[in-house]
Amino acid sequence: MQITAAVIRAPGGPFNLEHLEIEQPLPGEVLVKVAATGVCHTDMVMRDRLLPVPQPVVLGHEGAGTVLAVGAGVTKVKPGDAVVMSFNSCGHCPSCSDAAPAYCHEFFPRNFFGARGDGSSGLSRDGEMIHANIFGQSSFATHALCHQRNVVKVPADVPLALLGPLGCGVLTGAGTVLNALKVRAGSSVAVMGVGTVGLSAIMAAKVAGAARIIAIDPVASRLDLASELGATHVIDPRGGGNLAEKVMGLTGGVGVDYAIDTSARSEVIRQGLMMLAPRGECAVVGAVTFGQDIPVDGGHLLSGGRRLRGVVEGDADPEQFVPQLVALYRDGKLPFDRFVRFFPFSAINEAVAESEAGRVIKPILLMPGTEVPTP
Template identity: 40%
Template sequence: MLMKAALSRGPEYPFSLETVELDRARPDEVVVRIVATGLCHTDLFAKSVLPAALGPAVFGHEGAGVVEEVGALVETISPGDHVVLTYRHCGACRQCRGANPAYCERAHQLNSSGSRPDGSTTITLDGERVRGAFFGQSSFSEYVVATADNVVVVDKSVDLITAAPFGCGFQTGAGAVLNVLAPEEDSSMVVFGAGSVGFAALLAARARRVATLCAVDPLPARRALAEEFGAVSIDPTTQDVAAEIRALTGGGATHTLDTTGIPTVIGLAVSALRERGTAVVVGLGAPEVTVDIQDLMRKGKTLRGCIEGDSSVQSFIPQLLALHSEGRFPVDRLITRYSFEDINRAVADQASGSVVKPVLVW
């Protein structure tokens, strides 16, 4: 099938909208017509580290659309279903069997290898291989080949443009709060980085009626929005973040979340905790960070990572969509819509901080 896709030809080049060919679906696969795809930092991080010498690639992993075709072995999905696409997992390894699919032992092969598990490609350009199957979808394209494990059927009343980022960014932030940190109503939570993931975390904490919420971000517009959502905001460029957090929380936060991936910020997220507090990191960034181990030990603090919100997608994404429909998770306020032809403008606007969550629409 011929279709349009936003190709990356290397870190130094912008995305280019080109005509490519999608492979036929196999018996265990489905074809989805993409309505919208969220633009995520992970897409841009992957683009920045994939050398041009490896050839063109199609990213995109927050797709939402309508099922066009279903393979003979697929039993839980039907043509015409409205779906949100998310990460792949094998379903058979120790982590998947233990209800921890985000930590699937085959995660890299299934989500980041650039091909199907057998090495075949789902996308070609003039007969040549294109790196695809990103998170089992590569949804910066008009159509995708996906599989049952990364396809979540949603009610047809759900707005697919709003739903697209639930496949990664929104579930990452909300899941870090609801599935990992699990704050009580009398807790205090500080989010470092008020982007789409950070705001999803704040809104999830607000839905749990967490008493004290705080957002740390250098951008005035994002601090203002955080305050509209009930959080106290801190400007790290002009304020003593640690002192402000101690004053706000009576000595230290019970929970902190870093979305930035910046080592110094992660260190601050740990140091800002009170005794037996927990810090969670979800941002892609530098691979090494310095942490005061004596502080961690003496005060019984916890520092842990979190991928995809520790979520089991078939239940968690519908849970979040239900919260949204009840008005308790208003992430639609974070979204700015762009046509796919404007993908590079969306990238630039996200980088400048002028928008929180770009969503690309065909």
């Protein structure tokens, strides 16, 4: 079967639309006709080979679409079902067995190595192997081969073209608040960086009943949107002075119960730790690279029983959490459509440029035949 996909052939891009051949699904696999897919910062990290992703490759890991065919043994979905695609996991390691697939012992090979476990891809062009299986989907394409583990059936009455970011960006931000930190009602939360993940964390903190929600970002328009979505206070870190001290000033010198970093910048993470109240917890959510040190004031950490922890994919089990996110969206409590902008698939390089320039928070690529959802 021939499809159209955006192929990266050299570090740094660009994305080239090419006609490729896609295989029929193997046992355990699911063939999805992609309706739309979100553009995530992690796609750019993979494009630039800051993670061990081989090329040529089809990226994309926030896809949503309709099941076309299933391989042998697949019982969770059937042709015609609407699905969101999320990250892949093995299903049998200690983490997966403990309902923590985001910490799957095989997370890297199943999501970043660009091939199935047997080394094959499922995508090719005139006999040339094109790496795929990124996050078990490679959804920068009109069609994607997924796995029974990483597709989640969603209701047919929700705009499918909107739902892809629920598989990663929105899931990460909201899950950090609701699953990893388990933010308590009446508590205080500081979110450092309010892109897709940060804004999702702010909305989730409001859902959790946090009394003080502090948004921190240098972009005024993002701070305005954060206020509309639930932030009670905003801070522009460019104004000079110590960021932790500014947060302390908003909390009467006590500090916050929870800090969430989406920037992946070591000094910002350090400030997140320093702004914690006793027994507070700082979650590192941004893509900190291997070998990157985080400076920690050991006395501050120890004396208040504070915690610094990493969070992957919001500590979420997509099979359970994506339906919760859909329900919150339906109830008007997670209006992530407020920071989405749609682009035709043919404009993928424009969408990426707008995202990297900070002019668009969450681009979503619409495949041919998919219409912009009505509000």
